[in-house]
Amino acid sequence: MRTFIILILYVLITILSIPLWLIEWIIRKFNPMASARIAQVIVKGVFHFVMWISGCKKTIVGIENIPLDTPVMYAANHRSFYDIILAYATVPNQTAFISKIEIKKMPCVAQWMVFLNCLFMDRGDVKQNLKVILEAIALIHAGFSVYIAPEGTRNATDILLPFKEGSMKIATKGNCPIIPVCFHDTEKIFENHLPWIHSGSIRIEYGKPINPAELDEKTRKHLGAHVRSVIQKMYDEGKDYKKH
Numbered sequence: 001m002r003t004f005i006i007l008i009l010y011v012l013i014t015i016l017s018i019p020l021w022l023i024e025w026i027i028r029k030f031n032p033m034a035s036a037r038i039a040q041v042i043v044k045g046v047f048h049f050v051m052w053i054s055g056c057k058k059t060i061v062g063i064e065n066i067p068l069d070t071p072v073m074y075a076a077n078h079r080s081f082y083d084i085i086l087a088y089a090t091v092p093n094q095t096a097f098i099s100k101i102e103i104k105k106m107p108c109v110a111q112w113m114v115f116l117n118c119l120f121m122d123r124g125d126v127k128q129n130l131k132v133i134l135e136a137i138a139l140i141h142a143g144f145s146v147y148i149a150p151e152g153t154r155n156a157t158d159i160l161l162p163f164k165e166g167s168m169k170i171a172t173k174g175n176c177p178i179i180p181v182c183f184h185d186t187e188k189i190f191e192n193h194l195p196w197i198h199s200g201s202i203r204i205e206y207g208k209p210i211n212p213a214e215l216d217e218k219t220r221k222h223l224g225a226h227v228r229s230v231i232q233k234m235y236d237e238g239k240d241y242k243k244h
Helices: 002-030 032-054 082-090 101-105 109-115 126-141 165-174 217-221 223-238
Strands: 056-061 073-076 095-100 119-121 145-148 178-184 200-206
Touching (some): 002 109, 032 082, 032 109, 056 082, 073 082, 073 165, 073 223, 082 178, 101 109, 217 223
Parallel strands (some): 095 119
């Protein structure tokens, strides 16, 4: 039943979005930041509603660790499509997400992502990936935070995949802190029951900022591995959260 309600909601939102896209397009011509802020408010509200319909019982930890006076790079493990829903519903600053290029084929979703300044990465094209990283650095310099899943694909095991070191250039070249983000159990809402949506408890934890400039040279050289180890520790320490 939840799956059918979500599908109906998706169609309704697509229809209702058409006049909003026109308004967003006009605002974007004159004030891109204002357009992105309006889009994020709308997307946040929709994603909160989607989680409510899906029966998600949210646990949010460490939101106070996110600085609000500077852009950041969020680096997260990636377990489920619901990671993005939970993350966008909770990030407190203006954030552009880096997504796989296949999402551009999704009606409605792709257009809102454009208004949010999201970037689309083709995992099979190294040259295009570099271009996306450079565009992400430019977004940091323009005052936007950037969210990326450095594993490069969904992974619902207890061991994180290696992090793509190239993704760390967003923080080092953008001169911004990295916020480690850890998800638990988001795959239990959808992926574990394809194509059905089941209710359940999900958790997001925002870790303390990592400032690359404050790390020693050896750690900076393998920054992706360092950030991965931080998030792996967060995952290991938090996976029994439902028992507390």
